[in-house]
Amino acid sequence: MPVMTDPLDLLAVSALLTEEERDIRRTVREFLDDHARPHVAGWFEAATFPRELVPELGKLGLLGMHLDGYGCAGTSAVSYGLACLELEAVDSGLRSFVSVQGSLSMYSIHRWGSEEQKQEWLPRLAAGEAIGCFGLTEPDSGSDPGSMRTHAVRDGGDWVLDGSKMWITNGGLADVATVWARTDDGIRGFLVPRGTPGFTTTDVGHKLSLRASVTSALSLDGVRLPASAMLPQARGLRGPLSCLNEARFGILFGAVGAARDCLATALDYADTRVQFGRPISAFQLTQKKLADMAVSLNTAALLALHLGKLKDRGELRPEQVSVGKLNNVREAIAIARECRTILGGNGISGEYPPLRHAANLESVRTYEGTDEVHTLVIGETLTGRAAYR
The missing domain is CATH 1.20.140.10 (Butyryl-CoA Dehydrogenase, subunit A, domain 3)
Structure with missing residues (x-):
């Protein structure tokens, strides 16, 4: 009886994939074998995320790969899943980055944003020229997001946000944060660019897990945003x-x-x-x-x-x-x-x-x-x- 060299294929899973899906899986695996696997133990030990890989992930089409248009690859859900499988086979930190970039930051804009917001952010995020994060969890609001305290109030034509978010992957790297806040009109989402006055991030240190990943707290202290910063299609949880x-x-x-x-x-x-x-x-x-x-x-x-x-x-x-x-x-x-x-x-x-x-x-x-x-x-x-x- 031959030795099973790939334990994942004990039930011939690969036979259920299309040729395109197998090609995507192989391409991602080979890239990671060359550029990530030899270094990941060191990244974990040093608690360092390899930011230099982000543009390369963009060139591979992995960022927002299951989304259509705006520079996104528009692949099948299975292909996206297989890419996540290969990323996490190296380290959960790499898969977490791609998940947050594509399925939280980019998806929030793609699904709930205005056309202007999509044009401004999605091509850059897909190319790895910009990094996004997703601010929902708070220090006192994890499994119950409806109890969030971060709030936004109107001030003339602007919105003013106050509050904090915690355990935010990519937070310290992000060029734009999707931040969810309570308003008089229910929970709404806002795009907060890095550098906006009153918006700061603090990385979480001394982690025993996901060390090759950036985890941060977000602080919003009187953050003033124009009305165009709100995700217009999202209302409520x-x-x-x-x-x-x-x-x-x-x-x-x-x-x-x-x-x-x-x-x-x-x-x-x-x-x-x-x-x-x-x-x-x-x-x-x-x-x-x-x-x-x-x-x-x-x-x-x-x-x-x-x-x-x-x-x-x-x-x-x-x-x-x-x-x-x-x-x-x-x-x-x-x-x-x-x-x-x-x-x-x-x-x-x-x-x-x-x-x-x-x-x-x-x-x-x-x-x-x-x-x-x-x-x-x-x-x-x-x-x-x-x-x-």
């Missing part, structure tokens, strides 16, 4: 929640990439690590671990692909995204931790990725909806009763 649903879709693919990288590492290590006169891959307990993880990984990959095909047909529902995000991130963390045990003491070294992936996935498990919130979304779908209200 439907605006920001639609953006989060886009980002969660990328996550459910990305988690598969992190898990795949861990399992590939464990398989290679188990085949070369010799104990008691033979490779540890020859022992029953190790094979059970590998088999269980391969089953979990491949079912997660099939779930992601199925949801991607639903999205491409315009049939994907929010609760289905919750199923994918909840399951795939949970399984990816379990796989990362189990792979670390196969590596033994070497598993705590930065030379090997499983523990880095496990640490990153702790953040992924929390953002864009915690396990608890997604569980309750599914529970409401099953029972018709909203337990979180």
Whole structure:
């Protein structure tokens, strides 16, 4: 029986992809193998995000790649998901950047912005000439965005924003922030360019997770914006929640990439690590671990692909995204931790990725909806009763 060299393909997942989707997957993987994988352990150790890669990601068409027009690639949802998978196979920080840039910042403008806002920002964001972030979460408002305190009031023809946002990926890098605020007309979104008086960012330090990513606090102190800064089509929580649903879709693919990288590492290590006169891959307990993880990984990959095909047909529902995000991130963390045990003491070294992936996935498990919130979304779908209200 031949050795399975790609644990992701135990169930022949690749056979379900189109030639174009496989080409995109291969192109992204090869680029990252050359430009990111050799350096990612150092970026994580130094808590540094490789900003120099941003224009290159733009040239590859990865920024807002599932959006149409304005310099965006307009690919299928499955292709976007596969790109997220390959990005997170290297590090969650890279996938987080692309998710926030495309599915939060750019999508908020593409879906809810004016034509003038789209023309001003989307081509630059797609090319990686500008960076965006998404300001929704606050220090006291995470899973309950409706309780946000940031507010905007009219002053003549302008809007004046006051408040703070927390745990904002790309915040310290962003040229423009989509900021959600409470108004007399409900929750509205505003585009806040860097350099606007009263708008400042402070990066979060001493992180134990997502270290190769910039996480920031946003402060808005009397930030004055023209009326044209408001996203005209978004009113209420439907605006920001639609953006989060886009980002969660990328996550459910990305988690598969992190898990795949861990399992590939464990398989290679188990085949070369010799104990008691033979490779540890020859022992029953190790094979059970590998088999269980391969089953979990491949079912997660099939779930992601199925949801991607639903999205491409315009049939994907929010609760289905919750199923994918909840399951795939949970399984990816379990796989990362189990792979670390196969590596033994070497598993705590930065030379090997499983523990880095496990640490990153702790953040992924929390953002864009915690396990608890997604569980309750599914529970409401099953029972018709909203337990979180």
